[in-house]
Amino acid sequence: MSARETLKEGFFQECEDLLETMSDGLSEMERGENDAEVVNAVFRAVHSIKGGAGAFGLNVLVNFAHSFENLLDDLRRGAVRPESSVIQLLFRASDRLFDVVEAERSGRDPLGRAQDAEEYDALLAQLATACAASPAADSEQSDPEADFVPTTLAFGPDLGLSDVEAALHTHIIRFAPHKSLYASGNDPVALFSALSDLGGLSVSADISAVPPLGALDWEESHIVWTLSLATELPVPDIMDVFEFVSSDAAISFEDLPAAVAEDMPTAPLETEEPPPAQVLQVSEARTSDPGKSNPSGSSNARQSIRVDLERVDRLINLVGELVISEAMLTQSITQDGLVQNTDIETALARLKQLSTELQERIMAIRAQSVKALFQRMSRIVREAAHATDREVRLITEGESTEVDKTVIEKLADPLTHILRNAVDHGIESAEARQAAGKPAHGTVRLLAAHRSGQVIIEIEDDGAGIDSDRVLAKAIERGLVSADAELSEQEIFHLLFEAGFSTAEQVSSLSGRGVGMDVVRSEIQALGGRVNIASVRGAGTTLTISLPLTLAVVEGMLVEVAGETLVIPSTALRETMRAEGAMVHRLGAGEPVLAIRGALIPIIDLGESLGFRQMPASVSGLPLLLVESAAGRLVALTADKIIHQREVVIKGLAENYGHVRGIAAATILGNGRIALIIDIDQVAGNGLGGQDEAASLTAHGVG
């Protein structure tokens, strides 16, 4: 990757953060929090995107961000009122900005499709109309080739600096860039040209520090400029020009009027490099609430680095290996009877503790908050509400919940589908809602939380709820269940997740996009998670997605069946017990069932279910593992022996082989052998479909 490409990628990564800040601000504005700081934050985010885009010659992005910024500028100056129509326009502009950034990032022409170009032009026109147009903005806008020209920001009276005298004054500015300024792609020439727009500018360069050519470190910054600017603008306006470089250069005014000098600490000329913090203070002094957001978007505000995901993944794999090796070591030492040696024992315990902690820490690197995902979802809801003409408000909670990055990426599609469904099928029209005594606007709640070692994502709407009679009728009509099946409400809801359930009647411009709820479920299951539905007719529907914290390890019960070691995920395990003769009944020639606490639970032999052996003639005395499938179906699994419970590292089977029915994945045991991890939903049957259907339905008829 060339240096320029690297910089550009850096810019786009920064864009992600900026877009996030922008969305945050817009949401706050939508809630009616229109204080100057919020608008300012949005403005600065858009402004920074424009700045970066200009540096890379992304003209469409520059132009669009510019028009967007104009409206925001008018808003913060108070020239435009933050009415709901304006906020909606801002939202659409932000969605479009997101698209344009994405397009530029992937190298596509953001206006490639005719439809895009049309929408883009329309939106530009709307933004321009909404603005209390100023001549300066117009002239800039009409020049599509305009390079990055920072707009002069009018200064609000609320900031208390308006009393700075406005007479023409010649400022002497010492500008000593650090090498980081050049490294981040800034060009002093662009800054000077921006300064010259503010007034008469003369520039002199001090090249005395430049070493002879032979000794020149060309990455180092050697030149110090002295700028003399004759302008009537106050110092903060001049500092605005340096907004993006304030942390990358030592900037000092040598001629400050006493009044300003008091609250603006300036570095003495003699100092080599004034600490950036001081320079930062200069810019912060201009904002009303320095604690709220860092206006310069400076990189040292946040202690973080960007790391290639692949490097982290390699580490995770290595640590996985380490954990397995540790287990192998422990096992062989135990077998050799060396454990009596307390030194070895202590060292082993310490090793285990360390490797476990190392694993946890590394997993945490991959964790990200769901905030960005939720922001994308708020757009989905907005668009869905717009398309279906519903009034919907999305409330998000627990945005700071951290989830594995892969999980977040793979959650986007299922969540999109669920939310569209919630708006399209869940929330009723405003009239119907009012008739039912509910507020005209529907509410969709999107919540993320950590609960007992799992990540919970909940999507709750206050719509019409699921009509279980209709769902059942449709499932029977489609042959998914037999007509005389007796299903609990839970099981009926889960019919929605069956392939082939999505119906023609349901297809609308929004939901019927080829992805059914069955795809949603399989995507969640692929992440090792499960989906549950609860619904109250007339009051709404709640979908609960529970996911493992990481995709790399799973807590499981190791059991032995027909000489093979198998792992049963603890998430599905409800309890273990020993089968007593009196509790096991056989109904005719059918499978045995377990009578427990008044319920009859089908008993499935793990060995038989996986084709390792026939069902044992008698299960009494065997250990039973009560497991619950995603659909809430309880099944008792028999095994020969329960070994113990432990965390195992998940190893995929699909890469080298493909999917195996009844098996979710594999793991490597302490002795180096492979153990298979059971897919409970497939072994237990989901109460429907396939060859398990008959058995499970009869079982239920009995229960």
Next chain:
Amino acid sequence: MQNVAELEQTNQREIVSFRVSGKDFSIDIGYVREIRGWSPTTILPHTPDYVKGVMNLRGNVIPVMDLSHRLGLGPTEPTERHVIVITVLGDKTVGLLVEAVSDIMSVPADELKPTPDLASTSSRDFVEGVYMIEDSLIRVMDIHQVFARETGGF
């Protein structure tokens, strides 16, 4: 030992030959990652008979195929003297259980002859052609066929 330039000039190919149920088979050396002794596998449920199960190859889970059974030459009862040839095609890694690895040899590519009709039909599907080397008939396996059925045809 011939050097690379010579190999290219004379259009040679390098093959690894091994014995499966008393017959000689081979594959291009480019597909072979390594050769390991047999160690017990973990049985995979609901798979064809010729899939012996999965093994641990330095932390990766890879399937092992009984090549003899796959070629219709009868199932193998693996012993410690059996060998697993670890083969890689694209992003898939599969172990092939064979009796023994015989040789690595360099053979002229254009001397590959069509498979004689007398070979059993099921094994012929997996054979690209044969080489006659010092009175022995060495079948060159079409590993794409083996893998294609391995991963898709269940």
